[in-house]
Amino acid sequence: MKNSLLWIIAGILLIVAGIFALMNPFAATVAAEQIAAWSFIIGGVMQFGAAFRAEGWGGRIFGLVLAVAYLVLGVGLLFHPLVGIVTLTMMVAVMFLVNGVLKIVLAFSLRGSGLFWVSLISGVVSVALAVMVFGNFLQATLTMLGILLAIELISSGVTMLTLGFFQRKHPEMEALA
Numbered sequence: 601m602k603n604s605l606l607w608i609i610a611g612i613l614l615i616v617a618g619i620f621a622l623m624n625p626f627a628a629t630v631a632a633e634q635i636a637a638w639s640f641i642i643g644g645v646m647q648f649g650a651a652f653r654a655e656g657w658g659g660r661i662f663g664l665v666l667a668v669a670y671l672v673l674g675v676g677l678l679f680h681p682l683v684g685i686v687t688l689t690m691m692v693a694v695m696f697l698v699n700g701v702l703k704i705v706l707a708f709s710l711r712g713s714g715l716f717w718v719s720l721i722s723g724v725v726s727v728a729l730a731v732m733v734f735g736n737f738l739q740a741t742l743t744m745l746g747i748l749l750a751i752e753l754i755s756s757g758v759t760m761l762t763l764g765f766f767q768r769k770h771p772e773m774e775a776l777a
Contacts, residue, residue: 602767603764603767604763604764604765604767604768605764606764607760607761607763607764607767608760608761608764608765608768609764610757610760610764611756611757611758611759611760611761611762611763611764612757612761613757614753614754614756614757614760615753615754615757615758615761616757617753617757618749618750618751618752618753618754618755618757619750619754621746621747621749621750621753622747622750622754624746625742625743625744625746625747625750626742626743626746627746628745628746628747628749628750629685629741629742629743629744629745629746629749630681630685630746631746631749632688632745632746632748632749633677633681633684633685633688633745634677634678634681635749636677636684636688637674637675637676637677637678637681637684638674638678639674640670640671640673640674640677641670641671641674641675641678642674643670643674644667644668644669644670644671644673644674645667645671647663647666647667647670648663648664648667648671650663650667651663651664651666651667685741685742685745686741688745689733689737689740689741689744689745692733692744692745692748693729693730693733693734693737693740694730696726696727696729696730696733697726697727697730697734699723699726700722700723700724700725700726700727700728700729700730701723701727702723703719703720703722703723703726704719704720704723704724704727705723706719706723707719707720707723708720
């Protein structure tokens with residue numbers, strides 16, 4: 601099977617998964633939280649292995665502390681998913697706010713360039729998203745992570761689909777992926 605067909609199939613599957621996630625954002629939110637939990641657990645196990653390969657005691661101790669932190673975070677998210685959802689939603693809202701403020705500050709340093717308005721509008725949108733999340737935190741907690749997961753799935757699916765069709769049109773680029 602050609603790579604282009606695999607990209608097209610993967611793209612379609614991701615788009616369909618994203619649509620299902622949009623249809624039930626709470627289930628997708630729980631899934632996103634569990635994906636984060638398992639990602640931290642797997643990362644912690646890998647970091648634990650890397651810690652023993654580190655040179656010197658300083659590197660080993662740092663690696664072990666990081667591994668334990670990942671594992672504690674992952675297990676905590678795994679066994680307390682509702683607390684994890686609230687925590688991750690808060691982190692996303694804070695990230696939107698900080699990112700937005702930084703983009704607005706950046707915009708004013710770009711005054712007079714073509715990037716001023718793009719950066720300013722992007723920053724205002726990020727701050728507005730943060731205000732919306734903080735303004736209705738309970739509703740955001742139930743759905744936001746799922747909606748973000750759905751957007752990511754659809755976006756990745758469209759990218760893979762586009763890559764597959766591009767490779768179909770340009771077979772010489774088949775080694776691209």
